[in-house]
Amino acid sequence: MRKLALAFVILALSASGAMAMDMAARTFYIHGIFSLPTGDFGDYAGNGFGGGVGISVPHNDMLNFRGEVGYIMFGKEDFSYGDYSWEYGFSMIPIVALAEYTFSPDTPVYGLGGVGLHILRSTWEGDDPFSDGTIDESDSETKFGFALGGGFNVNERFSVEGRYTLIPDSDQSADQLTINGILHF
Numbered sequence: 001m002r003k004l005a006l007a008f009v010i011l012a013l014s015a016s017g018a019m020a021m022d023m024a025a026r027t028f029y030i031h032g033i034f035s036l037p038t039g040d041f042g043d044y045a046g047n048g049f050g051g052g053v054g055i056s057v058p059h060n061d062m063l064n065f066r067g068e069v070g071y072i073m074f075g076k077e078d079f080s081y082g083d084y085s086w087e088y089g090f091s092m093i094p095i096v097a098l099a100e101y102t103f104s105p106d107t108p109v110y111g112l113g114g115v116g117l118h119i120l121r122s123t124w125e126g127d128d129p130f131s132d133g134t135i136d137e138s139d140s141e142t143k144f145g146f147a148l149g150g151g152f153n154v155n156e157r158f159s160v161e162g163r164y165t166l167i168p169d170s171d172q173s174a175d176q177l178t179i180n181g182i183l184h185f
Contacts, residue, residue, distance in 0.1 A: 026057045031182040035072050038175045045090045046075020048176070052094070056184070061105050066098040066114075079126075086126030086135070092174070093119040094165070096147060108153035118143050118167055120174055143167045143174060157184050 035048030052070025059065060074090040096116030103109055121140040128135045149163030159182045167174040 023057060026055055027184045029054050029056060029068075029182050029184045031068070031070070031180045033070060033072055034179045035074070036177045037074065038177055039173055041174045041176065044077055044088050046077055048072040048074040048090075048092070048178075050092075054182075056100070062102045064100040064102075066100060067096070068098070069093065069095050084127040084129050086124055089123045090174075091121045094145075095119075098147065100151070108159075110151050110153070112147070112149045112151055112161060112163065114147045116145060116147070118145050118165075118174065120167075143169055145174075151180075151182075158182065159184075 031052055031054065033048070033050040033052065035050070036042070037045040037048065050070055050072035052068050054066055054068030056064050056066045070093070072092045072094070074092070076087050076089040079086050079088070094116055095118075096114050098112055098114030101111045103111065119140060119142050121138065123138040125136045126134065145165050145167035147163045147165045149161055151159050151161035153159045161178075161180040161182060163178045163180065165176050165178065167176075
């Protein structure tokens with residue numbers, strides 16, 4: 001519950017900072033996501049596909065503030081041990097506040113960094129070695145994460161970004177490398 005409250009605080013701070021800027025120059029966008037889980041998370045989750053919506057508010061010619069929410073569905077992974085087998089599945093809802101910095105007004109290249117909350121849902125099903133029955137369980141948790149990356153403006157309406165999202169946790173991280181295609185309205 002504390003993490004959900006933190007998500008609302010992050011969004012409120014992003015919105016209050018955005019209110020001090022020229023909201024008339026804001027743009028909305030949609031984005032498609034391709035995700036490659038890394039580290040331990042890559043052992044249990046397959047590649048992810050998803051999308052989301054966002055808002056971008058310019059601060060000046062070189063700095064934009066963004067807020068976005070998305071959904072990523074990861075491919076299921078199968079595991080077996082002897083006569084027993086299990087299938088794991090994951091999905092994620094990232095709620096992220098970002099800062100986008102253009103290195104030079106003449107270049108289409110920009111850097112990107114941000115923080116956010118990631119609601120991670122996991123499911124597993126398969127054989128129960130203790131009761132000779134089956135297991136069908138699910139769980140969800142909210143984790144705080146950081147994003148760092150860069151992008152390239154193909155034209156005024158379309159850009160491509162690469163991000164590395166670090167979601168540290170003492171039990172299991174959910175780190176991932178994402179490629180995003182963004183279409184501004």
